[in-house]
Amino acid sequence: MPDAAIEAERLLAMLAAAGASGTWDWDIVADRLRVDQRFAELYGLDPAAGLSDLPTARFFAAVHPDDRPRMRIAVAAILAGAELFSKEFRIVTPAGTTLWMHARGQSHLDPHDEPVRFTGLLVDVTERKRAEERLRIAQSAGGVGSFEYSDGFATATVSEEFCRLLGLHPAQALPVRTINGVLSDGDVPLIPDPNRGPPPETLDHVFRVRRADDGGERWIARRGEILREGSGYRLVGVIYDVTLAKEQEARLRELNETLEMRVASVIAERQEAEDALRQAQKMEAVGQLTGGIAHDFNNLLTIIIGNIDTVLRRFDPATDPRARRALENALKGADRAASLTQRLLAFSRRQPLDPKRIEIDRLLSGMSDLLTRSIPEAIAIQIAPAADLWSIEADPHQLENVILNLAVNARDAMPDGGSLTIAARNVTVGTGGEPVAGVPDGAYVMIQVTDTGIGMTAETITKVFDPFFTTKEVGKGTGLGLSMVYGFVKQSGGHIDIDSTPGRGTCVSIFLQRQFADASERHEDIEAPTAQPGKLSETILVVEDDDDVRAYTVGILRELGYRVVEAHDGAAALRLLERQETPISLLLTDVVMPQMSGQDLAVRVRALQGDIRVLYASGYTREAIMRDGRLEPGVDLISKPFTYHTLAAKVRDLLDRVQ
Ligand code: ADP
Numbered sequence: 065m066p067d068a069a070i071e072a073e074r075l076l077a078m079l080a081a082a083g084a085s086g087t088w089d090w091d092i093v094a095d096r097l098r099v100d101q102r103f104a105e106l107y108g109l110d111p112a113a114g115l116s117d118l119p120t121a122r123f124f125a126a127v128h129p130d131d132r133p134r135m136r137i138a139v140a141a142i143l144a145g146a147e148l149f150s151k152e153f154r155i156v157t158p159a160g161t162t163l164w165m166h167a168r169g170q171s172h173l174d175p176h177d178e179p180v181r182f183t184g185l186l187v188d189v190t191e192r193k194r195a196e197e198r199l200r201i202a203q204s205a206g207g208v209g210s211f212e213y214s215d216g217f218a219t220a221t222v223s224e225e226f227c228r229l230l231g232l233h234p235a236q237a238l239p240v241r242t243i244n245g246v247l248s249d250g251d252v253p254l255i256p257d258p259n260r261g262p263p264p265e266t267l268d269h270v271f272r273v274r275r276a277d278d279g280g281e282r283w284i285a286r287r288g289e290i291l292r293e294g295s296g297y298r299l300v301g302v303i304y305d306v307t308l309a310k311e312q313e314a315r316l317r318e319l320n321e322t323l324e325m326r327v328a329s330v331i332a333e334r335q336e337a338e339d340a341l342r343q344a345q346k347m348e349a350v351g352q353l354t355g356g357i358a359h360d361f362n363n364l365l366t367i368i369i370g371n372i373d374t375v376l377r378r379f380d381p382a383t384d385p386r387a388r389r390a391l392e393n394a395l396k397g398a399d400r401a402a403s404l405t406q407r408l409l410a411f412s413r414r415q416p417l418d419p420k421r422i423e424i425d426r427l428l429s430g431m432s433d434l435l436t437r438s439i440p441e442a443i444a445i446q447i448a449p450a451a452d453l454w455s456i457e458a459d460p461h462q463l464e465n466v467i468l469n470l471a472v473n474a475r476d477a478m479p480d481g482g483s484l485t486i487a488a489r490n491v492t493v494g495t496g497g498e499p500v501a502g503v504p505d506g507a508y509v510m511i512q513v514t515d516t517g518i519g520m521t522a523e524t525i526t527k528v529f530d531p532f533f534t535t536k537e538v539g540k541g542t543g544l545g546l547s548m549v550y551g552f553v554k555q556s557g558g559h560i561d562i563d564s565t566p567g568r569g570t571c572v573s574i575f576l577q578r579q580f581a582d583a584s585e586r587h588e589d590i591e592a593p594t595a596q597p598g599k600l601s602e603t604i605l606v607v608e609d610d611d612d613v614r615a616y617t618v619g620i621l622r623e624l625g626y627r628v629v630e631a632h633d634g635a636a637a638l639r640l641l642e643r644q645e646t647p648i649s650l651l652l653t654d655v656v657m658p659q660m661s662g663q664d665l666a667v668r669v670r671a672l673q674g675d676i677r678v679l680y681a682s683g684y685t686r687e688a689i690m691r692d693g694r695l696e697p698g699v700d701l702i703s704k705p706f707t708y709h710t711l712a713a714k715v716r717d718l719l720d721r722v723q
């Protein structure tokens with residue numbers, strides 16, 4: 065055996081003893097390969113065919129096809145003079161298993177530095193490779209990236225997942241500066257700065273990170289251990305994303321912090337709703353009560369006023385001027401009582417209203433004279449309706465009353481002068497418009513009476529609509545002004561809102577629903593009542609259960625020249641109508657009567673005689689008299705107590721109306 069061969073044999077034996085899974089000896093000059101028994105087994109070579117003198121191509125025979133090009137290049141480098149060889153690659157054994165090998169080799173040079181031999185050994189690293197793979201999968205599946213850093217170095221060893229979590233390019237080692245570059249200013253470094261001081265106390269920390277790739281903000285937690293080694297240290301740890309938990313924690317904290325506030329606001333809301341309900345119930349109850357009393361009072365006043373009126377008209381002033389004055393004073397007192405009753409009725413929403421289409425700007429400018437007369441000069445009055453106001457429908461006289469009441473309140477609130485503004489404009493509440501508390505969505509004309517007076521406290525505002533609530537001295541205020549305003553607005557299907565600041569002034573807003581044009585509308589038409597006589601050819605049927613009121617009414621009508629028949633209730637009226645030969649021109653009936661109401665009677669009378677006019681006399685009407693909020697043709701109403709003149713005018717007007 066030549067020397068070289070013996071030496072090669074010894075070398076292989078030595079390598080095998082050192083733990084190699086196989087060894088090789090590549091004779092570059094002869095272009096032959098020699099391997100050991102284990103190499104042959106791994107490579108599936110037939111040992112019987114000999115282990116030396118193999119073609120060098122065998123070296124690549126078992127290499128996994130994917131790794132083969134890499135291996136060829138590396139071997140080519142050795143043949144071209146490179147000295148060291150170290151490669152990891154896969155082989156496929158004859159049994160079909162894939163194993164990872166680490167091949168480490170070296171070239172041997174001749175005296176002319178030409179490579180002559182290439183020897184080396186294979187170590188099976190399959191187990192390590194699998195462990196690495198498991199670790200990689202664990203990291204990516206668990207979203208955990210690992211790092212390792214040795215004190216003093218400018219780079220840290222990192223895993224693929226570590227890079228991914230921070231949005232950095234995958235690398236096995238990263239400069240410490242690059243890693244810390246993703247942190248927000250002022251935070252502790254993720255990896256300690258190589259030039260600065262002692263190791264951190266702990267690796268437990270949560271960082272706010274701006275990802276290097278997409279700039280996304282994330283929360284990253286770091287955990288791990290600090291291993292001391294001599295005078296230095298090593299950090300081994302992991303990072304993982306805790307953004308979701310952080311966000312939930314923040315949300316929870318916010319929820320907790322605002323909980324108290326939200327509970328308080330819900331309670332306040334409920335309290336408000338309860339207060340509003342209680343207020344509404346109170347207004348309703350007081351309304352029922354005042355309405356009932358006022359109704360009875362009206363009947364009494366009708367009798368008192370009517371009779372004084374009758375006496376006065378027959379009175380010869382020459383006979384007893386003192387008695388006449390006394391009667392006139394009695395009438396004045398009764399008139400004042402009637403106007404108070406009227407306000408109570410207004411509050412209880414039972415005053416007979418005669419709604420008509422109104423152009424607010426005309427109504428307001430028509431009031432300017434009256435206002436200037438009632439308001440002292442120290443108060444500047446401004447009447448400012450916007451252009452193109454929508455039409456509304458309301459009782460014009462009552463609406464004037466409302467505005468006058470508000471203006472008088474404003475006056476009383478400005479004893480030292482100030483300014484009073486009466487404005488009107490169109491507003492859309494809700495969809496597409498401004499929301500207003502307590503006002504349902506819809507289109508309105510808003511009338512605002514604003515003063516710069518003493519204002520009211522919130523406490524006062526809650527009471528101002530109560531009948532008889534006044535802060536004015538005895539004899540100055542009745543406490544019925546705003547009650548009347550409130551009742552009127554509600555009865556007219558509107559809304560009212562008061563905004564006031566003590567010492568600054570008050571603004572009362574009234575919302576009245578927009579009415580759309582309707583050609584058949586009657587327009588507002590105010591006329592002074594004059595006593596217009598009747599004809600004997602006109603027969604009026606008077607139905608009234610109160611004998612005194614009926615007597616008074618019949619008296620006036622006869623005096624006016626009408627033919628009058630009377631009945632004390634509906635049934636009697638119908639009987640009378642059946643016996644009647646001449647047709648009846650007009651039915652004048654009370655509304656509230658036992659058994660049959662005025663409306664029921666009117667329906668039955670009209671069934672018998674279609675063209676009959678109907679005049680309701682009432683202390684109050686609910687919407688019952690109206691159909692869809694307005695009166696039928698040939699129907700009207702007169703409010704009790706009425707005077708000779710008003711009754712004369714109403715009856716004449718109704719009879720003369722073309723149907
Ligand atoms: P009266 O005017 O007879 O007192 P109201 O019902 O008109 O009755 O008003 C009730 C109370 O509301 C007044 O006494 C006053 O305290 C308060 N008030 C009404 N309007 C105003 C206003 N413009 N400025 C200040 N307070 C007002």
Ligand code: MG
Nearest residue numbers: 469473545546
């Ligand atoms: Mg008032």
